[in-house]
Amino acid sequence: MISKNQLKLLRALGQKKQRKALGLFLVQGEKNVLELVGSGLSVKQVFATEAFLAENQHALSGYECVEASLDELTKASTLVSNNAAIAVVNVPSFTLPNADGLMIALDGVSDPGNLGTIIRLADWYGVEHIIASHDCADPYNPKTISATMGSFARVKVHQTDLPAYLARSTLPIYGAFLEGESVHRTQFSAAGIVLMGSESHGIRAEAAQCVTDKITIPAFGGAESLNVAMATGIILDNIRRQHS
């Protein structure tokens, strides 16, 4: 059973302020919770149905588990579905990488669904680090975690002063602009930073001045733009076809 205080904590972690203050975040859904096992993330508690706990007894043996009904879990969850398991996890602290192969940088990407999708893409294309400006979506927002489809456990998102980080970097910085060299013709380096801006503002001036190579995804029809996560995926695919 979920106690009153535990329910209060779960509810609180839906808010960014509380996540920051407590250094904790929520991982919800069976698949996402199982991704925690072996991930190196430190799990405080797992709340789950009897069936889920029985089925994953071995995997969850190191964790403090609390059995709860699906009804209780649904009430505690910030999601509309997929509530057989909820974990409370410590926000990890990472060291900001200097130059680590292929990396992604995000300038003002504020939608948690887009950030989560980009984390999933990073994981697909073997990118370990995402450098995000302070005004990007919170990587520990439940909507972000949910959109990663489990990839949150393998990709590190660093929120930092992005223009300062880019200015210090010695890697080529590939900035996605509507004008720029076609990614079908660009010769990419194996190590580099793919810099993406928000759909509404693009890459802002402070970050843009660090770009070494302006790139673009060629259009063949009438659409004006692509979603930022979509564009990130297509660019990563173009880089990995040269450097696998």
Add this chain to the structure above:
Amino acid sequence: MISKNQLKLLRALGQKKQRKALGLFLVQGEKNVLELVGSGLSVKQVFATEAFLAENQHALSGYECVEASLDELTKASTLVSNNAAIAVVNVPSFTLPNADGLMIALDGVSDPGNLGTIIRLADWYGVEHIIASHDCADPYNPKTISATMGSFARVKVHQTDLPAYLARSTLPIYGAFLEGESVHRTQFSAAGIVLMGSESHGIRAEAAQCVTDKITIPAFGGAESLNVAMATGIILDNIRRQHS
């Protein structure tokens, strides 16, 4: 002002059954409504704010326009934001194409957001026709239209008996599977059908037996899959780099 009967109609068009019965659908938001102009789609009525009507007087001159307050429009809308304009549009009827360059086929892609994103992608990559199985999302669902970001006006979605359509086709049919030839190494034809399945069921047996070439997006990290719209975008990019 929006009359009681007009409000009833706008509300009704949120439902698939009513769209089918009336042969009408909704286009919401300033950008989407303006995409109607010159699209060839037959517009029944435009409900919009005084400011929007004044600003776009010339473009909207052929349409029956009803001025309404933002408050009224927000009440009538099925969307949470972006309600300065709502158009009621006749569902067009298209002739099913035989072989028309590069095409997309969708088997059971039931999420309207994914379908809308794929319509936007088709427009970006110059694909005019999408052939969709009967159990795909409704192309005239307000969520689909909204996700197209205006591309609904340039791309034709045909709902039909997909396996029968594929069986009749003489084009190469590129089916996206988790196993298959890497899209980085596939030699694509200029004309062909890219067949995508749903995230939960993949391409089902009936459609799969028509596939002439199994293709796959190579993975370089730990993620198990990509979203169906994302995968469609990456595949189209790989084809267009060979045939622009």
